[in-house]
Amino acid sequence: MTADNPAPPSDRRQRKGMGYSGNWTLRLLRPILPALVFVGLIVAWWLAVALLNIPVYLLPPPQDVLPRLFAARQSLWINSLVTVEEIVLGFALSVITAIPLGLLIALSPTAKRMLYPLLVFIQLVPKIAIAPLFVVWIGFGPTSKVMLTLLLTFFPLLLASIAGFQILDQRFLYLTRSMGATVWQTFRYLRFPSALPVIFGGLKTSATIAATAAIVAEFVGANKGLGYVLLQATGTLDTTLVFAVLFLLTIIGLALNSVVEVLEYLMSPWRRRRDVN
Numbered sequence: 001m002t003a004d005n006p007a008p009p010s011d012r013r014q015r016k017g018m019g020y021s022g023n024w025t026l027r028l029l030r031p032i033l034p035a036l037v038f039v040g041l042i043v044a045w046w047l048a049v050a051l052l053n054i055p056v057y058l059l060p061p062p063q064d065v066l067p068r069l070f071a072a073r074q075s076l077w078i079n080s081l082v083t084v085e086e087i088v089l090g091f092a093l094s095v096i097t098a099i100p101l102g103l104l105i106a107l108s109p110t111a112k113r114m115l116y117p118l119l120v121f122i123q124l125v126p127k128i129a130i131a132p133l134f135v136v137w138i139g140f141g142p143t144s145k146v147m148l149t150l151l152l153t154f155f156p157l158l159l160a161s162i163a164g165f166q167i168l169d170q171r172f173l174y175l176t177r178s179m180g181a182t183v184w185q186t187f188r189y190l191r192f193p194s195a196l197p198v199i200f201g202g203l204k205t206s207a208t209i210a211a212t213a214a215i216v217a218e219f220v221g222a223n224k225g226l227g228y229v230l231l232q233a234t235g236t237l238d239t240t241l242v243f244a245v246l247f248l249l250t251i252i253g254l255a256l257n258s259v260v261e262v263l264e265y266l267m268s269p270w271r272r273r274r275d276v277n
Contacts, residue, residue: 045061086142094210095206098161127151153207207253
């Protein structure tokens with residue numbers, strides 16, 4: 001059909017209905033796509049073990065992991081609480097120190113010249129090399145694991161905070177000053193909301209690193225925790241238990257990331273309006 005001869009109303013309604021149906025199909029499939037990918041990975045895992053005759057001590061079949069997880073549920077629950085406590089405390093300390101420090105460095109050139117080179121130097125030091133020192137200085141308790149988690153999650157969140165607080169266009173600041181806005185009003189209604197998307201990007205990155213940091217710290221020196229269970233299971237070639245612990249760690253990481261996602265949703269009203277539209 002040309003511009004002079006548009007499509008009949010019935011054709012337009014049919015095309016519109018097809019587009020509407022397609023949108024509904026996408027909306028229905030979108031929530032279950034991650035589940036479908038997960039099921040596909042499990043099926044590929046099961047087929048690889050069954051068809052290639054892989055020994056159990058190298059790669060256990062997926063149907064053995066959940067029973068092993070259930071059989072060791074009491075021990076895994078106790079050790080999971082220890083690891084979760086280390087992850088949450090280390091991540092929380094990272095949040096309450098990195099974000100305010102990022103704001104200070106973003107707004108103060110003097111603070112940036114004084115603190116930023118030192119922080120970069122600390123970041124360049126291999127954290128795995130520092131982990132044994134934390135055990136020597138602090139001991140085998142949870143404090144050393146919390147400190148290493150803080151150290152590993154601090155710098156990504158700091159960089160995101162600095163970038164977020166500096167992202168605001170200076171012309172908006174000039175405009176608010178000309179309208180008589182105070183420093184607090186400018187921060188609350190302009191600078192902080194504009195920085196939130198970048199800061200939450202750093203929070204998601206740090207949340208992913210937090211679980212890894214706690215496990216690495218437990219590898220170095222611990223007598224409890226999921227990292228300690230992993231070392232014991234690896235030493236006895238109990239690969240099924242290793243995969244059960246990895247499954248638990250994945251759940252913990254997803255839970256922490258989901259908490260960050262919920263906070264981002266609650267603190268970003270413009271995102272809620274966009275999702276509704």
